[in-house]
Amino acid sequence: MPDPLTGLELRSTISGDARLTLTLEPVTLTPPGPDEVVVRVEASPINPSDLGLLLGPADVATLQPGGTADRPTLTAAIPQARMAAMKARLDQSLPVGNEAAGTVVQAGDNVAALLGRKVGMIGGAMYAQYRKIAARDCIPLPEGASAADGASMFVNPLTALAFVETLRAEGHKALVHTAAASNLGQMLNRICLADGVPLVNIVRSEAQAAILREIGAKYIVDSSAGDFREKLTDAIAETGATLAFDAIGGGKLANAILHAMEAAASRNATEYSRYGSSTFKQVYIYGMLDTGPTELDRGYGFAWGVSGFLLTPFLIKLGMEGNMRLRARVAAELTTTFASHYTATISLADVLDPAVVAAYAKKATGAKYLIDPSR
Numbered sequence: 001m002p003d004p005l006t007g008l009e010l011r012s013t014i015s016g017d018a019r020l021t022l023t024l025e026p027v028t029l030t031p032p033g034p035d036e037v038v039v040r041v042e043a044s045p046i047n048p049s050d051l052g053l054l055l056g057p058a059d060v061a062t063l064q065p066g067g068t069a070d071r072p073t074l075t076a077a078i079p080q081a082r083m084a085a086m087k088a089r090l091d092q093s094l095p096v097g098n099e100a101a102g103t104v105v106q107a108g109d110n111v112a113a114l115l116g117r118k119v120g121m122i123g124g125a126m127y128a129q130y131r132k133i134a135a136r137d138c139i140p141l142p143e144g145a146s147a148a149d150g151a152s153m154f155v156n157p158l159t160a161l162a163f164v165e166t167l168r169a170e171g172h173k174a175l176v177h178t179a180a181a182s183n184l185g186q187m188l189n190r191i192c193l194a195d196g197v198p199l200v201n202i203v204r205s206e207a208q209a210a211i212l213r214e215i216g217a218k219y220i221v222d223s224s225a226g227d228f229r230e231k232l233t234d235a236i237a238e239t240g241a242t243l244a245f246d247a248i249g250g251g252k253l254a255n256a257i258l259h260a261m262e263a264a265a266s267r268n269a270t271e272y273s274r275y276g277s278s279t280f281k282q283v284y285i286y287g288m289l290d291t292g293p294t295e296l297d298r299g300y301g302f303a304w305g306v307s308g309f310l311l312t313p314f315l316i317k318l319g320m321e322g323n324m325r326l327r328a329r330v331a332a333e334l335t336t337t338f339a340s341h342y343t344a345t346i347s348l349a350d351v352l353d354p355a356v357v358a359a360y361a362k363k364a365t366g367a368k369y370l371i372d373p374s375r
C-alpha cells in the first residue's frame, strides 16, 4: 500500500458577510482504491466556467492579498445584489478546477498499468498538487504529448463536438456560433471544416475575424460593424443555418440571430403569414459571458426556441458508446483540431496574486492561463 500523499489544494469560500476568500489548504489523500489513481497535477486551464466557481460574482477591483509567500490568501467583496444567488454555497470551502492533466503517481490494483503514464482527467478539484480520481475519468495521453497538451482535452473539445452532434440529431444544416474566436470557437471551426458543416462565426472585432480567417473560416460576421444584421442574414441565408450556440447569453445577440434566421427564411417565402415562417429556429445559450438578462422581442413568429445547454447532461444523454466515440476523436486529434494555446503558465500561489487575477478574469481572446500546481 503506497504512503498517503499530502499536497496543497486551492479553495474558494464565500461568507455571509459578502466576502470571497481564496486559500491554499494542505490535503492528505488516502491511497487509491482498486479502480482509482492518484495524479500529480501538472497543467490545468482557467476556463470561464472555472471562474464562475473560483471568483463567483466578486468585484475584482476590491482584491486584497494576505497570508504568507508560501501560503497566500486573497479576499474580495461581493456586491450585495449578487449575494442572494450565492446562498447554496455560503461558508463552504469549495475546491475548483474542472479538468487537468498530469502524471499517475499511485494506481490501484485493477489499473496498475496506468502508473507513470501521463493522463488527462475531468471531475473538479483539479487546482491541487495531487488529485485522486477514478481511472474511468482519465484518458492516457498519446505518446509524446505533454501535460499542457492534455490539460484542456475534455470541456471545450467535447462541447464543440456536442454542437455538431446536436446539429445532426436535430436535423439542422448549418450552425451559428458567438464569441466565435474563443478557444472553443477555434476548435469548432476546425471540426466543422473537417466534417463539412457550414459555420457562421459571430465575433466582435477585426482582430478576432483575422484569427478565424487564419484557420480557414468561411463565414465571419463582426457584431461591431454597422452592417452586422445584413451580413448575418446573408450568411444565414447562404448556409441555411437554423441552429445557434450562444456563449454570451445576456443582451440582444440571441434576438438578432433569431431575426436574421427569420429574415433568411422569409426570403424564399411565396406567401405572407402573419404567424411568421414555419422554419424552426433554435438558439442554445451555453455561456454567460454577458451576465445581464437575455432580451427577446419575439419578432420572428412562433417557430423558435431558446434554451440552455450544458455539457454534462448532454454527455449523460449521449450514452457510453457516444462518449467513447467523442473521447477517441479528441485523443487522436489532441495536438491538431483540439490544440489549446496559453498566454502564461502560473503556479497555484500565482492564482491568488491580484495582478494575475485581473489578467485571467478578463476572459479575453487568446489570453487563457494554465496552472501548473507542481511548480
Ligand SMILES: NC(=O)c1ccc[n+]([C@@H]2O[C@H](COP(=O)([O-])OP(=O)(O)OC[C@H]3O[C@@H](n4cnc5c(N)ncnc54)[C@H](OP(=O)(O)O)[C@@H]3O)[C@@H](O)[C@H]2O)c1
Pocket: 047, 048, 049, 155, 156, 159, 179, 180, 181, 182, 183, 184, 185, 204, 205, 247, 248, 286, 287, 288, 289, 290, 309, 310, 311, 312, 362, 363, 364, 365, 366, 368
Ligand atoms: N455550457 C457548457 O457546457 C460549456 C462548456 C464549455 C465552455 N462553455 C462556455 O464557452 C465559452 C467559451 O469558452 P472558452 O474557454 O473557449 O473561452 P475563452 O477562450 O476564454 O474566450 C472567451 C471569448 O469570449 C469573448 N468575450 C468575453 N466576454 C464577452 C462579452 N461580454 N461579449 C462578447 N464576447 C465576450 C472574448 O472576446 P474579447 O477578447 O473580445 O473579450 C473571447 O473571445 C465560455 O462562455 C464558457 O463558459 C460552456
